[in-house]
Amino acid sequence: MSDEPAPPFGSEWSAALRRGPEAELRGWVEAALGWCDETDAIALGHFRRDLDVDRKPDRTFVTVADTSIEQLLRDRIAGAYPGHDVVGEEFGPGAGTGSVRWYLDPIDATHNYIRGVPVFATLIAVERDGELQAAVISAPALGQRWQAWRGGGAWANATGSDAAPRRITVSRIGNLSDAQVLYASATDIERSGQAPGFRSLLAQTWRERGFGDFWGYTILAEGAAEAMVEVGLNVWDWAAPMVLVEEAGGRLTDFEGSRSLDGRTILATNGILHDTVRSLLAGREESMS
DSSP: OOSOOSOOOOHHHHHTTTHHHHHHHHHHHHHHHHHHHHHHHHHHHHHTTTOOEOOOOSSSSEEHHHHHHHHHHHHHHHHHOOTEEEETTTTOOSSSSSEEEEEEEESSHHHHHHOOOOOEEEEEEEEEEEEEEEEEEEEETTTEEEEEEEEEEEEEEEOOSSOOOEEEEOOOOOGGGOOOOSSSOOOHHHHSSSSSTTHHHTTTEEEEOOOOHHHHHHHHHHHHHSSSEEEEOOHHHHHHHHHHHHHHHHHHOOTSSSOOTTTOOOEEOOSSSHHHHHHHTTTTOOOOO
């Protein structure tokens, strides 16, 4: 048996991060899926209709659907798990003092939502004692959902279908010249100054596309891309994608390689290419093909 340390990704590695019984984690997922039947209805009820759109103090947009969905989820969590804390994009942290915390992004890709682009989703993730444990991503206009929990795998299914969810895994592509790399905004990445090698990375890939927000992470988790790059995030943006990607066998860190809940830059990969892509982003390598 090799004495080499196990890589910080893969199904066994992710399963070892579980904090609590599997039945409990699956219960959180099932509860979130049920709540998403309600949140989907709210989101679709306002989609491509006249929307009241406001700007928050940070100049980002918020709609009535954002606030309505987050309030509904907070109410459902308080009713089902009164000892749990909640952190959401619209209303911030709650007053809970327990070891379990829920992260909510009521409408991820709000700009898409405002402009009538059907690529948006509600993101729900659960953390215990500093480690993310379970996640649900629901994209009602696409008719798709994704779910994952530690040790339980990553799954995708069509909403309203009687078909069983299908298990998803990242790709096994190990050469950058064969890889598809995704990103949310090339302009934001370059302006951040945090990825000086970004253009060099794109130049060495087979294909690059700006499939941003939750969509990039789900494509990655399903094995249709090898890397996703994003900057300027908050924990509710990437908490659910982290569980999905890691349970699908991939790896997600900030640009420095850390898995901190405070991460603002995010690199998600199939794991195999993680160090290669991270080095290129930092401008430390000219070619890793």
